[in-house]
Amino acid sequence: MIRKKLVKEITSRNKDFSKWYIDVCLKSELIDYSDIKGFFIYLPYGYALWEKIQKFIDKKLKKNKHHNVYFPLFFTEKLFQQEKEHISGFAPETIKITHVGNKKLENILVIRPTSEVLFSQYFAKKIFSYRDLPKLFNQWCSVVRWEKNTKPFLRSKEFLWQEGHTAHSSSEEALKENFYILDLYKKLGKELLAIPFVSGRKTNLEKFNGAEITYSIEALMNDNQALQAGTSHYLGQRFAKAFQIKFQNTDLKKEFVYQTSWGISSRLIGAVIMIHGDDEGLVMPPYLAPIQIVIIPLQPKNERVVAEAKYFYQKLRKKYSVYLDEQDKNVGWKFSFYELKGVPIRLEIGFKDIENEEITVFTRYNLQKKVYSKKILFQNIPLLLEEIHQKMFQKAFEHLQQNIFIAKSYEDFKFYLKQRQGYIKMSVHENEAEKIIKLETGATARVILDEELITTICPITRKKATQTILFAKAY
Amino acid sequence: MIRKKLVKEITSRNKDFSKWYIDVCLKSELIDYSDIKGFFIYLPYGYALWEKIQKFIDKKLKKNKHHNVYFPLFFTEKLFQQEKEHISGFAPETIKITHVGNKKLENILVIRPTSEVLFSQYFAKKIFSYRDLPKLFNQWCSVVRWEKNTKPFLRSKEFLWQEGHTAHSSSEEALKENFYILDLYKKLGKELLAIPFVSGRKTNLEKFNGAEITYSIEALMNDNQALQAGTSHYLGQRFAKAFQIKFQNTDLKKEFVYQTSWGISSRLIGAVIMIHGDDEGLVMPPYLAPIQIVIIPLQPKNERVVAEAKYFYQKLRKKYSVYLDEQDKNVGWKFSFYELKGVPIRLEIGFKDIENEEITVFTRYNLQKKVYSKKILFQNIPLLLEEIHQKMFQKAFEHLQQNIFIAKSYEDFKFYLKQRQGYIKMSVHENEAEKIIKLETGATARVILDEELITTICPITRKKATQTILFAKAY
Numbered sequence: 001m002i003r004k005k006l007v008k009e010i011t012s013r014n015k016d017f018s019k020w021y022i023d024v025c026l027k028s029e030l031i032d033y034s035d036i037k038g039f040f041i042y043l044p045y046g047y048a049l050w051e052k053i054q055k056f057i058d059k060k061l062k063k064n065k066h067h068n069v070y071f072p073l074f075f076t077e078k079l080f081q082q083e084k085e086h087i088s089g090f091a092p093e094t095i096k097i098t099h100v101g102n103k104k105l106e107n108i109l110v111i112r113p114t115s116e117v118l119f120s121q122y123f124a125k126k127i128f129s130y131r132d133l134p135k136l137f138n139q140w141c142s143v144v145r146w147e148k149n150t151k152p153f154l155r156s157k158e159f160l161w162q163e164g165h166t167a168h169s170s171s172e173e174a175l176k177e178n179f180y181i182l183d184l185y186k187k188l189g190k191e192l193l194a195i196p197f198v199s200g201r202k203t204n205l206e207k208f209n210g211a212e213i214t215y216s217i218e219a220l221m222n223d224n225q226a227l228q229a230g231t232s233h234y235l236g237q238r239f240a241k242a243f244q245i246k247f248q249n250t251d252l253k254k255e256f257v258y259q260t261s262w263g264i265s266s267r268l269i270g271a272v273i274m275i276h277g278d279d280e281g282l283v284m285p286p287y288l289a290p291i292q293i294v295i296i297p298l299q300p301k302n303e304r305v306v307a308e309a310k311y312f313y314q315k316l317r318k319k320y321s322v323y324l325d326e327q328d329k330n331v332g333w334k335f336s337f338y339e340l341k342g343v344p345i346r347l348e349i350g351f352k353d354i355e356n357e358e359i360t361v362f363t364r365y366n367l368q369k370k371v372y373s374k375k376i377l378f379q380n381i382p383l384l385l386e387e388i389h390q391k392m393f394q395k396a397f398e399h400l401q402q403n404i405f406i407a408k409s410y411e412d413f414k415f416y417l418k419q420r421q422g423y424i425k426m427s428v429h430e431n432e433a434e435k436i437i438k439l440e441t442g443a444t445a446r447v448i449l450d451e452e453l454i455t456t457i458c459p460i461t462r463k464k465a466t467q468t469i470l471f472a473k474a475y
Numbered sequence: 476m477i478r479k480k481l482v483k484e485i486t487s488r489n490k491d492f493s494k495w496y497i498d499v500c501l502k503s504e505l506i507d508y509s510d511i512k513g514f515f516i517y518l519p520y521g522y523a524l525w526e527k528i529q530k531f532i533d534k535k536l537k538k539n540k541h542h543n544v545y546f547p548l549f550f551t552e553k554l555f556q557q558e559k560e561h562i563s564g565f566a567p568e569t570i571k572i573t574h575v576g577n578k579k580l581e582n583i584l585v586i587r588p589t590s591e592v593l594f595s596q597y598f599a600k601k602i603f604s605y606r607d608l609p610k611l612f613n614q615w616c617s618v619v620r621w622e623k624n625t626k627p628f629l630r631s632k633e634f635l636w637q638e639g640h641t642a643h644s645s646s647e648e649a650l651k652e653n654f655y656i657l658d659l660y661k662k663l664g665k666e667l668l669a670i671p672f673v674s675g676r677k678t679n680l681e682k683f684n685g686a687e688i689t690y691s692i693e694a695l696m697n698d699n700q701a702l703q704a705g706t707s708h709y710l711g712q713r714f715a716k717a718f719q720i721k722f723q724n725t726d727l728k729k730e731f732v733y734q735t736s737w738g739i740s741s742r743l744i745g746a747v748i749m750i751h752g753d754d755e756g757l758v759m760p761p762y763l764a765p766i767q768i769v770i771i772p773l774q775p776k777n778e779r780v781v782a783e784a785k786y787f788y789q790k791l792r793k794k795y796s797v798y799l800d801e802q803d804k805n806v807g808w809k810f811s812f813y814e815l816k817g818v819p820i821r822l823e824i825g826f827k828d829i830e831n832e833e834i835t836v837f838t839r840y841n842l843q844k845k846v847y848s849k850k851i852l853f854q855n856i857p858l859l860l861e862e863i864h865q866k867m868f869q870k871a872f873e874h875l876q877q878n879i880f881i882a883k884s885y886e887d888f889k890f891y892l893k894q895r896q897g898y899i900k901m902s903v904h905e906n907e908a909e910k911i912i913k914l915e916t917g918a919t920a921r922v923i924l925d926e927e928l929i930t931t932i933c934p935i936t937r938k939k940a941t942q943t944i945l946f947a948k949a950y
Contacts (some may be wrong), residue, residue: 034547035554043613044542051543058729067519068526072509073617074631079510092576100570100621109511111586121510137519141617142548146575158548310608 089209547753564684
């Protein structure tokens, strides 16, 4: 009875995916609402996920000679206006500060929605020679964009992210940085989040305001809608020209630098929930999980059972993140609770197990139980974690593969979009076709694929097809 | 010549301590100015110090069952006004947001100067029973206070900090938390920053707005001015009453919770600079140092010398943070550069050293060189780092001890304040004497000491002395 109660609080995915998502976010205590619409509180369990993502990325960036910095939350509106295309994209959702107390400020300030202008100003002041390059900076912070239609993790007025800003002496080197980052983000998906990202170049209509090229990683949620999960922008010399960031090259000539910027955000947590979660709640990939193993004594008042549970706890905690739940609560309730939290492995310890020198292992991702001999359990834990991770990645990968549809006609396109959603691959005439599709179907160009054309003629415009694009409805 | 040039850029401490401080901050590339007065850019070397402080505190808090969270940057002014004494202290320097774009907001928002109200609101929503207690939350973030007279690290309009917010079922437990935190901060000083903190209770006039009691750690800079370096507030039931944070206790009765809040900030970096630094620049305590050891090949074009330098680099980098400077630059310039940066140990490798199987070790804190046999160097490095740390702590401790003066009369007090500065210890009649001293001398009560009275009569008011206070001029 108690077991059912907890789970019943979550709407089933088939009934209402969006409601299911909100239910899972709140009930598993990842996040909560604040007193202002569109702002969220990252609770311990949710923030722990962000810390794991930070740790993964931070370690690799530092190894690759990137440095963390912290640039201010505010800059002047005047500075923001220096790159015209850039500000045009952000102005409407940017917060301006005109007064402090009753005193009018000399310069209007904005709260950072992203920090290209501040880093560019700094680069202009500090870069003189090729010897000062590259500059490889990153910062972990929050940014503010006054978004409508907010949703936990996916879209909020303030969100946590990492923003990288680099300056280079050549276009080649800057592009190399872009691909290094894109690769790093894909690795994060493959090794930590168990998410297979699709990656590619954004179309001109979808790219970042102020970038020459935007590369992005995209993921397909379980409701077959797409989610942009991270971006790596090649800024070329645009900001360098706007901010006069020049360096003396090895031929003693003055040249503008080449820049990149890139970022991932707390959106990734939304992707993890929507890709792996099920009707029982969260399903945590094992290397991301804040609790990897939970130990439940089946008879929590029995000394021998508790002693055995503690033995396992002490042995496992040296290598894994383990939680022993000794609370005097209903065992069924506990099962549901940790299933809702998505804990990858549950060890159940009872009388019988102790007598048989066995242990019951429940794996969250497939909701299955298996009995292990106590002796081999310890050596099997790392294998089991790896197996769960691989199976989860594989499942997401298969879901992705099964939901990429090839459209040779606009009818095909509309059919897939209506019946299946997912990604629809089509070769189109740049810009024009994309605009028509967006207007008529709501689907957007996710990425341009580096693949051969499917058709030589664009099915939408009847003009020459110029590129093959993955379209989808997206969050 | 080149060696001198770098150092000459720094004003000497005796000439102008304040100018020396700014010079060191900027030239050693810890921090830079932003485009708005009072906002600072944390450069890689400065931010690395903050990361080390974070790591030290974060690890210990987590071990002690505290959880990291992230609460929003904004809350409504209405919420902020709920605890009257609290807002009275912060209102003048808080930034309000009334419009987004041209649209007037329904509720005026403020940018957090501190987050007691947001955490209290959350606690009120989520705490029902003693089973929900304690709540032990912490967040790493930045806060905004529109301060005048800003100075790198010490006082800025936005600063990095950690703010802890906890709720407990008893006053005793809350106070225990306060002392645990105070102790943790002192440990940070003792083990990482090499700073001996003085700690104690703040007077009623100096305590945090909204707290029942404020405990603080204080440090004495090299110019003999004091710096408040961290605080641990016992909030009692004030916020609980203002926000109706009630729990059912074990007797099934409703009771208000007891709260604490506490924090340290990037100010600590300012303290490290002003306590350990000298006329050559920074002096980094070895466990805080972003670079612990720098290796300088004295003949950087000579293959044998470079090979030897690389050998040391490879052996040391496994355990320490080492930098090998192979740049084709003047060796004297390099020496000055890493002295400016305060790198604790410099290894100099030249022809002679290789032949003699020796190595020259320069220690930054005492500016001394010593020759080691190559064989024993490796086993000596950890001892050397520890020795440097201890000596630095000891030096700061002696400076502190030598600059605590006991005043039995107001004349003594004024004499010490004028001639010596430092801390002046005096037994006074609460509040009244403190006000007079502040008004007439500019010195403030730093902490109340848990010590016997020096005089039974307060030398200022001629009333009964009630407590012994450490006074000082403070940053």
